[in-house]
Amino acid sequence: MPHIPLPDGVPGIRSLVIYRPDTGQHLYALAQALLRAGSPDSTLANAERELIAAFVSKQNQTDFCMMSHAAASRYLYADQRDLVDQTLADTETSPISAKLKALLIIADHVRADARTVSEELVAAARAEGATDGDIHDTVLIAASFCMYNRYVDGLATLTPTDPAAYDAMGERMGTMGYQLPTPQASPATHLS
Amino acid sequence: MPHIPLPEQLPGITGLLENRLDTAQPIRELTQLLLRGESTLSQGERELIAALVSSRNCTNFCEAAHTKAADLLLGDDVTARAVKQDIETAPVSEKMKALLQIAAFTQQSGKAVTPEAVARAREAGATDREIHDTVLITALFSLYNKYVDGLATVAPADPAYYQMLGERITSRGYVRPPGGYPVQTH
Numbered sequence: 001m002p003h004i005p006l007p008d009g010v011p012g013i014r015s016l017v018i019y020r021p022d023t024g025q026h027l028y029a030l031a032q033a034l035l036r037a038g039s040p041d042s043t044l045a046n047a048e049r050e051l052i053a054a055f056v057s058k059q060n061q062t063d064f065c066m067m068s069h070a071a072a073s074r075y076l077y078a079d080q081r082d083l084v085d086q087t088l089a090d091t092e093t094s095p096i097s098a099k100l101k102a103l104l105i106i107a108d109h110v111r112a113d114a115r116t117v118s119e120e121l122v123a124a125a126r127a128e129g130a131t132d133g134d135i136h137d138t139v140l141i142a143a144s145f146c147m148y149n150r151y152v153d154g155l156a157t158l159t160p161t162d163p164a165a166y167d168a169m170g171e172r173m174g175t176m177g178y179q180l181p182t183p184q185a186s187p188a189t190h191l192s
Numbered sequence: 193m194p195h196i197p198l199p200e201q202l203p204g205i206t207g208l209l210e211n212r213l214d215t216a217q218p219i220r221e222l223t224q225l226l227l228r229g230e231s232t233l234s235q236g237e238r239e240l241i242a243a244l245v246s247s248r249n250c251t252n253f254c255e256a257a258h259t260k261a262a263d264l265l266l267g268d269d270v271t272a273r274a275v276k277q278d279i280e281t282a283p284v285s286e287k288m289k290a291l292l293q294i295a296a297f298t299q300q301s302g303k304a305v306t307p308e309a310v311a312r313a314r315e316a317g318a319t320d321r322e323i324h325d326t327v328l329i330t331a332l333f334s335l336y337n338k339y340v341d342g343l344a345t346v347a348p349a350d351p352a353y354y355q356m357l358g359e360r361i362t363s364r365g366y367v368r369p370p371g372g373y374p375v376q377t378h
Contacts, residue, residue, distance in 0.1 A: 030215060109342075143338035151302070
């Protein structure tokens with residue numbers, strides 16, 4: 001049960017941004033800017049950005065964010081969708097690029113203790129072709145999901161357990177991006 | 193040295209925010225609302241949460257800046273220091289102690305916030321909104337601290353820098369000044 005009264009039946013971050021939309025609009029705007037735009041010199045695809053978000057949320061054990069961003073990443077990867085679950089199961093053996101693997105290592109260090117992002121880790125990512133924008137965006141996506149994860153878990157929001165519930169969210173996030181939900185919207189048809 | 197090229201004259205978070213204005217804007221607006229917007233927590237109390245979280249994350253730049261901001265807003269330089277050392281013996285209200293403990297749990301992990309910690313805050317008079325805002329301020333400073341440390345930004349050693357920064361964020365807040373931060377030539 002959530003720690004504060006939140007709209008009934010609305011999961012995760014959506015219940016929180018409906019509770020306080022003035023701060024919520026900026027949380028959604030940040031997600032849109034980071035996960036659907038990125039630095040001008042960044043080479044990261046939206047599917048890869050969502051995968052970094054899902055990976056950090058998994059490491060933080062925030063199931064709602066992990067499941068929803070994994071679903072968005074699967075939708076965006078389309079016929080390569082299996083990469084998402086392979087990466088979340090085992091980053092090392094997953095057939096993603098060496099560049100993305102190096103960036104996921106940086107993301108995990110940001111998550112655990114950002115002071116441990118060393119020059120060596122950054123150089124390893126650069127050696128695989130990561131740009132300044134890729135490094136920046138990886139650090140900020142990881143830092144941002146440490147915020148979203150804490151917000152969602154810290155107030156004990158509703159986390160649907162049925163994996164099918166996340167497929168609709170993933171498609172919505174993949175096609176429409178991050179738009180602030182309205183309190184009138186039915187949670188059953190407007191999940192994202 | 194920072195991991196990516198950043199404006200040299202702008203240490204810490206300022207250079208990061210100027211480097212990427214599109215992501216900086218929602219981060220700045222969110223901070224302005226949470227730390228300077230309407231609230232039943234004073235601005236000084238909210239800066240105490242920011243200083244505590246930054247201290248627990250060992251992010252020197254943010255800790256120094258928000259400790260200074262709390263000092264200026266509370267009118268003393270002992271409260272923030274005491275809170276960072278030991279929440280339970282710090283000279284703050286029972287409600288603030290309970291909220292600061294929620295912040296300390298959230299800093300570790302959102303899952304660490306227990307129903308007991310929330311119940312203690314409520315018994316001390318905390319509202320739903322105060323509990324919500326405490327969690328979100330802590331979450332936001334987790335972002336800031338990790339952004340600042342993860343890209344190895346520079347934290348100036350000179351205390352005068354944080355005096356200037358503390359005065360800036362208590363007088364002008366967190367929105368970007370019109371025209372940004374032109375290089376001072378005098």
